Amino acid sequence: MTLNMGPQHPSTHGVLRVALELDGETVLAARPIMGYLHTGMEKQAEYKTYTQSIPQTDRMDYLAPMSNNLAFCLAVEKLVGIEPPPRVQAIRVLLTELTRVAAHCVWLGTHALDIGAMTVFFYCFREREKILAMYDQVCGARLTASYFRVGGLASDIPAGLLERARKFVDEMPAHIDEYEALLTKNPIWLARTKGVAPLSARDAIALGATGPMLRGSGVKWDLRKAQPYSGYDTYDFEIPVGASGDAFDRYQVRVEEMRQATRIADQAIRRVEEIGPGDYRLRDYKYVLPPKEEVKTSMEALIHHFKIVAHGFFPPKGEAYHAIEAPKGELGFYFVSDGTPRPWRMKVRSPSFVNLQSLSTMVHGRLVADVITAIGSLDIVLGEIDR
Amino acid sequence: MTALAPERVAERLRERFPAVAFRRQAGEAVRDFTLHVPAESLVEVCAFLRDDPELDFAMLSWIAGVDWLPREPRFEVVYGLLSLSRAFRLNLKVQVGEENPRVPTVTGVWPTADWHERETWDFYGIEFTGHSDLRRILLPEDWVGWPLRKDSPLGYEEVAFTHNTPQRVKPAPRLTKLKPRKVRYRAQ
Numbered sequence: 001m002t003l004n005m006g007p008q009h010p011s012t013h014g015v016l017r018v019a020l021e022l023d024g025e026t027v028l029a030a031r032p033i034m035g036y037l038h039t040g041m042e043k044q045a046e047y048k049t050y051t052q053s054i055p056q057t058d059r060m061d062y063l064a065p066m067s068n069n070l071a072f073c074l075a076v077e078k079l080v081g082i083e084p085p086p087r088v089q090a091i092r093v094l095l096t097e098l099t100r101v102a103a104h105c106v107w108l109g110t111h112a113l114d115i116g117a118m119t120v121f122f123y124c125f126r127e128r129e130k131i132l133a134m135y136d137q138v139c140g141a142r143l144t145a146s147y148f149r150v151g152g153l154a155s156d157i158p159a160g161l162l163e164r165a166r167k168f169v170d171e172m173p174a175h176i177d178e179y180e181a182l183l184t185k186n187p188i189w190l191a192r193t194k195g196v197a198p199l200s201a202r203d204a205i206a207l208g209a210t211g212p213m214l215r216g217s218g219v220k221w222d223l224r225k226a227q228p229y230s231g232y233d234t235y236d237f238e239i240p241v242g243a244s245g246d247a248f249d250r251y252q253v254r255v256e257e258m259r260q261a262t263r264i265a266d267q268a269i270r271r272v273e274e275i276g277p278g279d280y281r282l283r284d285y286k287y288v289l290p291p292k293e294e295v296k297t298s299m300e301a302l303i304h305h306f307k308i309v310a311h312g313f314f315p316p317k318g319e320a321y322h323a324i325e326a327p328k329g330e331l332g333f334y335f336v337s338d339g340t341p342r343p344w345r346m347k348v349r350s351p352s353f354v355n356l357q358s359l360s361t362m363v364h365g366r367l368v369a370d371v372i373t374a375i376g377s378l379d380i381v382l383g384e385i386d387r
Numbered sequence: 388m389t390a391l392a393p394e395r396v397a398e399r400l401r402e403r404f405p406a407v408a409f410r411r412q413a414g415e416a417v418r419d420f421t422l423h424v425p426a427e428s429l430v431e432v433c434a435f436l437r438d439d440p441e442l443d444f445a446m447l448s449w450i451a452g453v454d455w456l457p458r459e460p461r462f463e464v465v466y467g468l469l470s471l472s473r474a475f476r477l478n479l480k481v482q483v484g485e486e487n488p489r490v491p492t493v494t495g496v497w498p499t500a501d502w503h504e505r506e507t508w509d510f511y512g513i514e515f516t517g518h519s520d521l522r523r524i525l526l527p528e529d530w531v532g533w534p535l536r537k538d539s540p541l542g543y544e545e546v547a548f549t550h551n552t553p554q555r556v557k558p559a560p561r562l563t564k565l566k567p568r569k570v571r572y573r574a575q
Contacts, residue, residue: 034525035523035524035525035526035527038525038526040534042510042535043534043541047541078418079416079418080416081416081418205445206445206497206498206499207498207499208446208447208448208497219471221471226471226474227476315416316415316416317415317416318414318415318416318417318418319412319414319416319418319419319421320416320417320418320419321418321449321467321476321478332448332449332467334449334451334465336453337416344453345451345453345454347449347451347465349448349449349467353502354449354499354503357499357502387525
């Protein structure tokens with residue numbers, strides 16, 4: 001029997017459609033069908049300047065906009081050959097780690113909701129709301145942040161943000177304990193996730209799975225450690241790994257990642273405080289807008305401002321790929337530049353797209369009910385898959 | 388494990404495949420180590436890169452098509468390889484001509500290539516020979532054309548305005564007689 005699941009099914013987390021081949025209740029094959037959210041972002045990027053594409057990236061993984069901004073900016077910075085000042089890097093790390101917590105909160109809430117535990121959702125969204133309020137304070141938007149720029153940030157962090165983040169980081173571990181108290185030893189949760197949707201380390205690598213999917217299967221691979229960027233090599237944190245690669249292991253990995261993310265955020269806050277006030281953008285006016293005060297007083301700065309706003313900046317001819325450890329896995333941007341202010345080609349390597357490919361392996365020979373758990377434990381966002 | 392030098396990768400490949408013409412991508416700002424591989428030897432090179440214990444490119448991270456219109460050969464397929472044990476990235480490039488663009492599939496080496504190749508087929512119309520299920524993946528199955536090719540316009544859906552209806556529609560006379568309102572400013 002062929003059963004159609006989605007694209008309006010609530011547990012598909014967006015508009016994913018899965019064609020399930022069933023024998024009774026046993027799944028023989030699961031074929032994901034996607035593209036319902038395809039907006040041609042890669043094509044559109046070829047018609048926009050680099051800076052104009054940043055708001056597009058918010059709409060890919062809309063649960064982790066800052067991570068997308070970071071991946072985009074780092075790839076362009078690599079192409080251009082610039083590196084933002086340490087203060088900017090620390091602010092970026094702080095915000096992307098808070099993003100990781102927020103993204104995992106949504107994941108945990110919805111995953112538990114799919115399986116039937118409704119309470120967790122409200123707890124998780126309570127904390128996510130605090131992070132979104134911080135986004136709001138930083139850039140005026142709760143979801144579509146577009147806060148990072150090539151070479152820095154759109155504006156300086158507002159007064160009071162660090163205190164707010166500090167308060168959040170101090171409170172968060174207790175909240176994570178609350179989530180765990182609801183789930184980790186809950187017999188229903190264990191029955192629904194232990195041994196369900198397993199993925200061996202070998203399969204995970206062969207299928208290109210990254211992020212918590214790969215770590216849940218026991219492979220200790222995290223780009224923040226393996227190929228550090230934004231100064232992650234100077235932060236102290238652990239990489240959690242699972243053992244058997246089932247949905248429960250992925251749950252544990254993500255919960256532990258939330259703890260580690262708050263740890264990194266805590267260090268980042270201290271670092272920003274230590275550095276004190278300073279530039280929020282690199283002073284390289286070939287690629288980065290000069291500070292507004294300077295534009296008002298210096299002729300050269302005004303010219304640079306005008307040139308960058310009117311034409312965009314001109315990266316050298318070449319190509320660059322840069323990937324970051326986004327909440328869902330390896331998020332990478334590949335740019336081909338022909339020396340004009342618009343990219344010749346922008347390719348997005350989105351973790352959800354690649355991770356979803358392992359669905360079929362995970363649910364083969366399992367029950368229909370486990371497909372829900374499998375999709376939930378994949379942690380996909382369709383905006384990122386379809387782009 | 389010591390860091391892997393790009394030269395070492397090239398050396399290993401030349402040792403193993405003396406007959407294959409590898410070419411390192413040169414350029415002002417080529418930030419990743421990139422090697423050009425002839426399409427016909429792609430699969431065996433990939434299998435070697437994956438299985439060689441020293442290089443160990445166990446993961447294929449991404450595949451991207453690039454259209455270089457009007458340059459010839461027109462298309463490029465870029466493979467982003469990742470060695471987990473050596474924390475090293477290598478990009479392989481295959482050039483394909485405009486007529487009948489074809490590249491052998493690497494799904495036999497890395498199963499993850501399946502969707503990446505379908506995506507490249509979907510956007511560029513580059514055929515991956517030997518792929519078991521080469522269908523469109525993000526666009527609808529009945530879509531005509533290859534949207535990421537440079538000769539495919541950005542496109543938009545035409546809205547039914549008067550200027551694109553077949554017969555000219557006369558504007559209502561009332562509207563034509565309307566004139567912009569004059570505003571007088573009086574000196575204080």
